[in-house]
Amino acid sequence: MELDYLEIGQNIQKYRRICGLRQKDLAEIINVSDQHISHIETGRTKLSLATLVAISDALQIDCNTLLGKTLVNARRTALQQRLDQLTSELDSKRLGLVVEFTSMLADYKLG
Incomplete structure (x- = not known):
């Protein structure tokens, strides 16, 4: 960071x-x-x-x-690193599910 x-x-x-x-x-x-x-x-x-x-x-x-933005960017970096750790050893099927879930989440309207 x-x-x-x-x-x-x-x-x-x-x-x-x-x-x-x-x-x-x-x-x-x-x-x-x-x-x-x-x-x-x-x-x-x-x-x-x-x-x-x-x-x-x-x-x-x-x-x-x-x-300010330094804090927001640090949090994003930490979350990205954690996501990379969690997905690094997934097999193709599970990784595909992560991609599908992420796509649905990206389309979901918050608030």
Whole structure:
């Protein structure tokens, strides 16, 4: 799984601005330099999990929102890997059933 640090940084910047905070304000709240916040927001540095949690707490927003599409893509990748594991040793007949079921599921209208 590859995180999109640019998207995460852009989300942090967006919600920081919504909260009416400057980079310096956020930096002081989470006890890092304002230059570090700048580098995070521009994707020039990878932030740690602890920093992500501190920022989400400071902005009063959940980490999932800051992760954005990165989280969705990670889940899709994990599900695809699991599906590959489950189907890798199926015989042709069972694999055919998986394909038929998947085709029906793809045509099914959710919601």
